[in-house]
Amino acid sequence: MSDIEALKREKQALIEKMLDMQKQFIEYEHDHGVSGKDYWASADGLLANYRHEYLDMANRVVDLAHQIVGSSRV
Numbered sequence: 001m002s003d004i005e006a007l008k009r010e011k012q013a014l015i016e017k018m019l020d021m022q023k024q025f026i027e028y029e030h031d032h033g034v035s036g037k038d039y040w041a042s043a044d045g046l047l048a049n050y051r052h053e054y055l056d057m058a059n060r061v062v063d064l065a066h067q068i069v070g071s072s073r074v
Contacts (some may be wrong), residue, residue, distance in 0.1 A: 008064075008068060018057050028041050
């Protein structure tokens with residue numbers, strides 16, 4: 001497997017995890033409701049690290065996409 005193929009696989013795995021996280025968030029929101037305070041400052045449960053983890057994965061996906069096509073992030 002080439003380096004590009006490995007990057008593509010990593011990117012796809014992250015996207016799948018992000019979609020799963022979105023699904024879990026939507027289910028949680030429908031079942032419990034989510035206030036702004038919950039979303040931004042929750043210290044427990046699903047939302048405790050949600051934003052940070054999701055943002056880290058999203059940034060990694062962007063970085064991988066740039067690596068795959070040989071461009072750079074500005």
